[in-house]
Amino acid sequence: MQSLALLPKWPTKQYHKGMAQYQFSVQVQPEYLADQSAPEQGVYTFAYTVTITNTGKVPAQLISRSWSINDADGRNDKVKGLGVVGEQPLLKPGESFQYTSGCRLRTPTGTMHGSYFCVAEDGEKFDADIPMFVLDALSALGGKPTMH
Numbered sequence: 001m002q003s004l005a006l007l008p009k010w011p012t013k014q015y016h017k018g019m020a021q022y023q024f025s026v027q028v029q030p031e032y033l034a035d036q037s038a039p040e041q042g043v044y045t046f047a048y049t050v051t052i053t054n055t056g057k058v059p060a061q062l063i064s065r066s067w068s069i070n071d072a073d074g075r076n077d078k079v080k081g082l083g084v085v086g087e088q089p090l091l092k093p094g095e096s097f098q099y100t101s102g103c104r105l106r107t108p109t110g111t112m113h114g115s116y117f118c119v120a121e122d123g124e125k126f127d128a129d130i131p132m133f134v135l136d137a138l139s140a141l142g143g144k145p146t147m148h
Contacts, residue, residue, distance in 0.1 A: 022120050023056035024091070024128035028112075032140040039108065039137070046135045047102045050084070052116070052128070054091035059121040061090040062097070067114035067130070072107035084116075108137035 029049045036045040054060055067079040082088065089097040103112070113132035119125050 020055075021057045022060060022118070022124050022126040023054070024060065024062070024116065024118060025053045025055045026116070026128060026130045027051045027053075028130065028133045030112075030133055030135050032135070032137045033102070034137075034140065037137065042106045044105045044108050044135075044137045045102060046105070046137075047100055048112070048133070048135075049098065049100045050130075051096055051098045052084075052089070052091070053096040054093050056120070057093055058124070059090060059092045060118045060126075061088055061121075062116050062118050062128075063088055064117045065114060066117070067112060069103055069105070069110065069112050071105045071110040075106065079114075090121075103135070105135060110135045 027050070031047045031049075033045040033047055037043055052062065062084065064080065064082050065084055067077075069077040069079065084097075085099045085101060087097075087099070091097060111132050111134055112130075114130040116128040116130065117125070118128055
């Protein structure tokens with residue numbers, strides 16, 4: 001019984017409260033661009049529209065991005081850089097920023113995911129996850145995707 005009393009008390013309530021203070025939510029809508037693709041040459045072009053919303057309690061700025069782009073053959077490209085589409089938006093709680101960008105794959109299907117590095121107005125640093133989403137030219141062309 002005494003050993004149980006020596007276990008540390010985890011401040012779970014405070015931890016969760018602090019995490020919600022610095023938080024961006026990210027939604028992505030991908031689109032296959034048939035008119036900019038050349039499937040016979042192994043070029044599949046996609047656009048994706050990203051909406052970033054500050055769901056935290058403190059104004060924060062997106063500083064940089066990190067993407068992992070994967071095709072159906074297992075190729076993986078890492079893309080890192082400052083900001084998004086040349087901007088480093090500062091978002092107040094409840095504000096959103098939307099942009100559209102794109103990528104090319106050598107296969108008709110693939111995935112993307114990543115994160116944004118952000119700094120809150122009070123100097124706190126945090127990462128905002130970009131959830132994995134599917135790039136799928138086959139569905140747009142009436143076929144069946146080969147990657148989940």
